[in-house]
Each structure stands twice: as C-alpha cells, then as structure tokens.
Amino acid sequence: MIKEKNIKTIxxxxxxxxxxxxxxxxxxxxxxxxxxxxLSLEEITTKKNEVNLAETNLELEKTRYEVLEEKLNKxxxxxIEEKNKYEAISDETIDIINKIxxxxxxxxxxxxxxxxxxxxxxxxxxxxxxxxxxxxQEEVEESIFKIQxxxxxxxISEFIFNIENxxxxxxxxxxxxxxxxxxxxxxxxxxxxxxxxxx
Numbered sequence: 001m002i003k004e005k006n007i008k009t010i011x012x013x014x015x016x017x018x019x020x021x022x023x024x025x026x027x028x029x030x031x032x033x034x035x036x037x038x039l040s041l042e043e044i045t046t047k048k049n050e051v052n053l054a055e056t057n058l059e060l061e062k063t064r065y066e067v068l069e070e071k072l073n074k075x076x077x078x079x080i081e082e083k084n085k086y087e088a089i090s091d092e093t094i095d096i097i098n099k100i101x102x103x104x105x106x107x108x109x110x111x112x113x114x115x116x117x118x119x120x121x122x123x124x125x126x127x128x129x130x131x132x133x134x135x136x137q138e139e140v141e142e143s144i145f146k147i148q149x150x151x152x153x154x155x156i157s158e159f160i161f162n163i164e165n166x167x168x169x170x171x172x173x174x175x176x177x178x179x180x181x182x183x184x185x186x187x188x189x190x191x192x193x194x195x196x197x198x199x
Contacts, residue, residue, distance in 0.1 A: 105196045106169075114169060115147065118162050124151035130197050145192040150181060156188045171195070 108130060119126040129146040149156055156178070163171050176190040 105198050107198050111145075111169075111197075114166070115163065118159055119149060122151065122155040122159050124149045124155055124159055126150075145195050145197070146189065147192065148187065148189045150185055150187045152184050153178075153186045156186055160188070160190070 112128065115126060115128065118124075127148040129148075149159055151159075160173065160176070163169055164173055171192045172194065174191045174193050176188065178186055178188045181187050
C-alpha cells in the first residue's frame with residue numbers, strides 16, 4: 001500500500017516536472033504539435049508589438065481620413081455656394097453686364113447732333129476730338145473720345161448730367177477736368193471711353 005502510494009507520488013512528481021519542463025520550453029522556444037502551436041514569450045511580445053503598431057497606423061489613417069473628409073466637405077460647400085450665386089444671376093443681369101462690357105457704336109454725325117443740341121440749349125461752346133485725335137496735341141488712346149465745353153459752371157454741370165443720363169448715348173465719362181477761363185466762364189474737358197465711331 002505504501003509502495004503504491006510512493007509510486008503515485010513519484011509518477012505525479014515526474015508528470016509535474018515534465019509539465020513544468022514543457023512550460024519552460026514553450027515560454028523560451030514555443031511548442032508545435034501539428035496544427036497546434038504554443039507561442040514563445042518572444043513571439044507573443046512580437047505579436048503584441050505588431051498589434052500596437054497596427055492600432056497606431058489605424059489611428060493615423062483615421063485622422064488622415066477625417067482631415068480629408070473635412071476638406072472635401074468644405075470644398076463641396078464652397079462649390080454649392082458658388083453654384084447658387086451663378087444660378088442666381090438672371091438673364092437680365094447678364095444682359096446688363098454684356099452692355100457694360102460692350103463698346104458702343106455711333107456715327108460721328110449722330111454724336112455731333114446730340115452733343116450740339118445739349119450745348120446749344122445751355123449756351124455752351126463745344127469742341128470734340130474723335131478717338132485717336134487730340135484737343136491740344138497730346139497723345140490720346142485710340143478708344144478715347146474727348147469733349148471740351150466752355151461756359152458757366154452751372155451750365156457745364158447740367159450738360160454733363162444730361163449726357164450721362166441720356167439712354168441713347170450711354171456715355172461713361174471719365175477724367176473730368178475743369179479750369180477757370182475768365183469772368184464766369186469755365187472750360188471743362190472729359191473723356192468718353194470704349195466707344196467706336198462709325199464713318
């Protein structure tokens with residue numbers, strides 16, 4: 001009976017020693033039993049590091065994705081705003097813009113009659129220089145039409161107001177210059193840009 005007990009104890013001791021040895025071996029080198037594998041401590045540490053690296057890369061990719069998504073949403077919003085602005089422009093507005101950017105065409109006789117009538121009504125003397133010509137020998141751009149009127153300040157002001165508000169002329173006056181002549185007489189010169197004289 002005692003021998004049997006001792007044999008059991010010895011067998012248990014040997015089994016414990018073998019299991020302990022297998023555990024030590026598995027911790028150091030790992031164990032393979034066909035498709036079954038116990039990883040070593042080094043392999044477990046390597047796998048853990050790989051998982052940590054993968055998690056870090058995933059966070060970086062997630063952050064990059066969120067930044068790109070935010071940028072894309074911003075660009076999409078800007079596109080929608082620009083599209084709405086474009087669609088809000090009516091045909092009437094486009095016609096007005098085209099008229100502003102289009103050079104008006106006039107016959108020199110028509111201009112003389114229109115300007116001459118306004119000058120006559122206000123007792124003004126008038127001199128006109130067609131595009132490319134000058135009132136006083138200075139160089140003039142080819143697209144500039146120059147007008148010079150002399151008379152009282154109030155009459156000249158009314159003359160300018162009349163031609164600027166004439167729907168048929170549609171003159172855009174620029175470079176208005178006035179100088180005193182004598183008594184109540186003032187001389188004013190100004191340019192009319194972007195017109196074409198048809199002869």
